[in-house]
Amino acid sequence: MTDQREPWAERTVEMPPEDNNPFRRGRAQVGPGPGPTGQPHIPTGTGWPGDHTGAIPRPVFREELRLFRRGAGLSLIGALFAFVCWGLWAISDGGNLGTPVALFVLTGLVALGLYALTRMVGRVILEKQLGRVRRSARGAHLVMAVFLAGVGFAYLRSIDWVVDAWSWVTGLF
Template sequence: MSEQREPWAERTVEMPPGDQNPFRRGRAQVGHARSDQPAQPHVPTGTGWPGDTSAIPRPVFSEELRLFRRGAGLMLMGALFAFVCWGLWAISDGGSLGTPVALFVLTGLVALGLYALARVVGRVVLEKQLGRVRRSARGAHLVTAVFLAGVGLAYLRQIDWVVDAWSWFAGLF
């Protein structure tokens, strides 16, 4: 080949001079390789130039929504546990429900922020740094569920009769 000053030149084939065309018209062979030629192993070419992470295809919105739903049950179970524990705490407090409702809404907003942060960290670490494709949101849902379960346990620790029952149960062993 001649000088390769353009970046595309390294991927092109020079044609021989004159009318000597090395290519023939016909059909491409599809299917099994001929027995006289050994089968070549598949060599993956990647998704673009080395270090180019913008070539990772982004799923469409419906696919993104389907991926979001994977693992959502974990977060919903954590939210249900936190809600039940909050309800027990709010009822046992005996006062007005204004402050407990505001506190639960704030807790929900913090949980949503934690979920968003876990998704961003997953995108940066898995997709950008490691070049992997995320197949679900289970990790972010799990982090949020653990947070909500911890919040529920914190609510339970503030209820006198639950603490007394736990102390009695722990005293049996």
């Protein structure tokens, strides 16, 4: 090797004639090189070199919000059904609306708690135990919608004229 203190022009190598030139124009072929430890990278499927824990990487916050929205229509339909049934019950009961409003707010809080519990159970079972990635929140939204539909039917069973109409319809058959 030449001395590093020599001028650049004196360190260059003469190129052989074109017919004996070992260099060609084109793209270099690059293969996988060794990792930072000197050993080749072995893909583990977790996204980080050397991470052999098998942990599933958590999505970023924006992605989490997008996952929460998948299936939200189910919860919205259940909440709308419960609200309409509650409204019919509150109107038919007459009197002060303070207690029915407080009862509906409490029902909504219980539904949100059920949603959070379902998401937590899904995280523990699906992600931690089974090692799967959840792609949506449809299951939790479905559980919450079924709960709210049940609450709506409970409100309807408390209205006398709805029970009488149901008895009349079932009596026809």
